[in-house]
Amino acid sequence: MRILVLNNGSSSVKYRLYDGDDLVSKGLVERVTDYAAALREVTGSVDLTGLGAVGHRVVHGGLRFSEPTLITDEVVAAIEELVPLAPLHNPANLAGIGVARKLLPGVPQVAVFDTAFHRTLPEAAATYAIDREVADRYGIHRYGFHGTSHAYVSRRTATLLDRPLAGVNTITLHLGNGASACAVEGGRSVATSMGLTPLEGLVMGSRSGDLDPAVVFHLHRTAGMPVDEIDDLLNHRGGLMGLAGAGDMREVLSRRAAGDRAAALAIDVYCRRIRSYVGAYYAVLGRLDAIAFTAGVGENAAAVRAESLAGLDRLGIEIDAARNDSVREGIISPEGAPVTVCVVPTDEELEIATQTRSVINGSAEG
Ligand SMILES: Nc1ncnc2c1ncn2[C@@H]1O[C@H](COP(=O)(O)OP(=O)(O)O)[C@@H](O)[C@H]1O
Ligand SMILES: CC(=O)OP(=O)(O)O
Numbered sequence: 001m002r003i004l005v006l007n008n009g010s011s012s013v014k015y016r017l018y019d020g021d022d023l024v025s026k027g028l029v030e031r032v033t034d035y036a037a038a039l040r041e042v043t044g045s046v047d048l049t050g051l052g053a054v055g056h057r058v059v060h061g062g063l064r065f066s067e068p069t070l071i072t073d074e075v076v077a078a079i080e081e082l083v084p085l086a087p088l089h090n091p092a093n094l095a096g097i098g099v100a101r102k103l104l105p106g107v108p109q110v111a112v113f114d115t116a117f118h119r120t121l122p123e124a125a126a127t128y129a130i131d132r133e134v135a136d137r138y139g140i141h142r143y144g145f146h147g148t149s150h151a152y153v154s155r156r157t158a159t160l161l162d163r164p165l166a167g168v169n170t171i172t173l174h175l176g177n178g179a180s181a182c183a184v185e186g187g188r189s190v191a192t193s194m195g196l197t198p199l200e201g202l203v204m205g206s207r208s209g210d211l212d213p214a215v216v217f218h219l220h221r222t223a224g225m226p227v228d229e230i231d232d233l234l235n236h237r238g239g240l241m242g243l244a245g246a247g248d249m250r251e252v253l254s255r256r257a258a259g260d261r262a263a264a265l266a267i268d269v270y271c272r273r274i275r276s277y278v279g280a281y282y283a284v285l286g287r288l289d290a291i292a293f294t295a296g297v298g299e300n301a302a303a304v305r306a307e308s309l310a311g312l313d314r315l316g317i318e319i320d321a322a323r324n325d326s327v328r329e330g331i332i333s334p335e336g337a338p339v340t341v342c343v344v345p346t347d348e349e350l351e352i353a354t355q356t357r358s359v360i361n362g363s364a365e366g
């Protein structure tokens, strides 16, 4: 079955066309303002004959969506209702869905949610310690994101260990522009660092990750900053961008190499945050079999991997320097180490295609 996968961001359209598991073509349309035009460009440039389905990445699925879902008008309305919880991501996803349904009538469309994998979080992990009634009324809950990636990478890690997924405990570290950590117990997400929105947790390209919520009140009251400006400060002008003046890890690493102290501090803050989460999630899991690094930074920045896990050998967590510098995919811990540390390239689009196909096959059978 041929499947078109669309991953619409706030300013770009990424697409992949699969025939079974084979990638037939892929592309990226950048600086998108008109999704209809961008998608017409995509549909005009690839051969879509025999297309069996379109799979869409949808970032926020709220509490409702724990599985990939066939898109109907009612599903679109539900995704629209979640826009306030993901104002940067869901509108772009919806634009892609709207245009694809119009341009490809009769082709089934499937939504694959970033949040779905985390619907297994234990209640104690998903609950913020605030007034219960307020939380329920406004949907204040840890939803977690990058679930498609954490699911794919934790599965691949079990394969790499040559053990059944059900018996493997892994910490997956998705370090891209957005970044999140996940504790995966036997294939189920039991803790994750992003929360109500993709702002919480690790230090990211332009997002601050964790901070004292009182920072927001303080900036509002003392600096007189409107809430929208604080939102922009934390989401777009924080993280590596805020600390080092560049959001791209390659640039920050090269500035540090040139002696830039702000860049050096930014990387220290970035790696220390990862180390804190690894320790916390080790405690949550009780027994840890593997740590998997993935996404742009995790797959490519050996220095970040080494610095994040430095000094954890007493916990059985160690990196072999020669392996870390040479391995593109596979194990980077020393032979026989208690915890297997590995690099596992993610493939969110392939996972979306796989899940989309399972929905189509399931509905054909059912
Ligand atoms: N060779 C590299 N060394 C260090 N960082 C890298 C390298 N290649 C890519 N990156 C970083 O990966 C990040 C982007 O990750 P990616 O997973 O592609 O992001 P996203 O899909 O979230 O847009 C950027 O910060 C970029 O600097
Ligand atoms: C949810 C999220 O943070 O996605 P991205 O990493 O694509 O920004």
Ligand SMILES: [Mg+2]
Binding pocket: 176, 295, 296
């Ligand atoms: Mg990515």
